[in-house]
Amino acid sequence: MKIRFLFSLLLAPVLIAVLICKSYGQDDDTRANVKAGQKAPPFILTPINAPKIDFPSDYKGKVVLLDFWATWCGPCRHELPNVVAAYQKYHSKGFDVVSVSLDEPGQGHQLLQFMHDNNMTWPQIYDGGFWKAAVAVEYGVHAIPCPVVVDGDTGKILAVGVDAIGDQLDKVVESALASKTGK
Numbered sequence: 001m002k003i004r005f006l007f008s009l010l011l012a013p014v015l016i017a018v019l020i021c022k023s024y025g026q027d028d029d030t031r032a033n034v035k036a037g038q039k040a041p042p043f044i045l046t047p048i049n050a051p052k053i054d055f056p057s058d059y060k061g062k063v064v065l066l067d068f069w070a071t072w073c074g075p076c077r078h079e080l081p082n083v084v085a086a087y088q089k090y091h092s093k094g095f096d097v098v099s100v101s102l103d104e105p106g107q108g109h110q111l112l113q114f115m116h117d118n119n120m121t122w123p124q125i126y127d128g129g130f131w132k133a134a135v136a137v138e139y140g141v142h143a144i145p146c147p148v149v150v151d152g153d154t155g156k157i158l159a160v161g162v163d164a165i166g167d168q169l170d171k172v173v174e175s176a177l178a179s180k181t182g183k
Contacts, residue, residue: 031161032068032148033140038157040066040150041138047123048108049115053098059152062094063176065164068136068146070102071114076145082169083147084119090173094180096152097122100135102144104128151176 034040046052056064067083069076087097099120103111105128115124127133131142139148147164149172150157158164159172 031141031143031146033142034148034157034160036157036159036163039155040148040157042155043135043138045125045127045135047098048112048126050123053123053125055098056150056152056155059096059150061180062096062152063090063158063173063180064150064152065095065097065169065173066135066139066148066150067097067099068102068139068141068144068148069099070144071107071111072103073144079145079147079165080118080120082166086169086173087122089170090177093177095173095177099124100133100141101126102130102133102136102141104130149173149176153180 040056042055042057044052044054055066065083065086069079071077083097087095089095099122101107101111101124103126107128108126111124111126114120125133125135129136139146145165146161147159147169148157149159149164149169158176159168162168164172
């Protein structure tokens with residue numbers, strides 16, 4: 001009986017994490033209601049660390065990763081080094097990142113510290129809405145991390161979800177930048 005109880009205590013946090021960051025790494029990826037080939041829903045918002053953004057209009061000539069994530073999400077933290085590496089590798093070639101935090105209300109100060117500690121130098125949208133964050137609702141985000149790669153010239157979504165995570169992010173960005181320069 002004690003073993004069963006201890007097992008339940010150990011298993012509960014794992015199940016909660018899976019439910020919170022649902023569908024991470026699944027082949028039938030449905031993290032958002034947007035799909036590659038569609039136009040990205042536009043928005044005008046002010047990040048907590050940058051001037052107002054008119055997305056995607058402010059990103060003409062760029063490839064942009066719209067990165068839905070949260071500091072409390074383990075898979076998001078696991079993916080962050082890939083996002084930082086892609087930003088450092090491709091930013092000078094026309095790649096930008098705009099993060100959308102699904103952190104809870106009142107977490108702005110902690111979010112800014114996390115960004116500083118993790119070299120996240122790009123704009124961060126945070127409204128404290130948690131799963132009801134305005135941009136996340138507009139994009140139909142229901143699982144994170146949820147990357148959405150967008151062509152800034154056309155507003156066309158190039159990749160979503162697992163098609164832009166890990167090594168796939170690097171491939172999508174490299175390909176999209178190459179098509180912009182005609183290489």
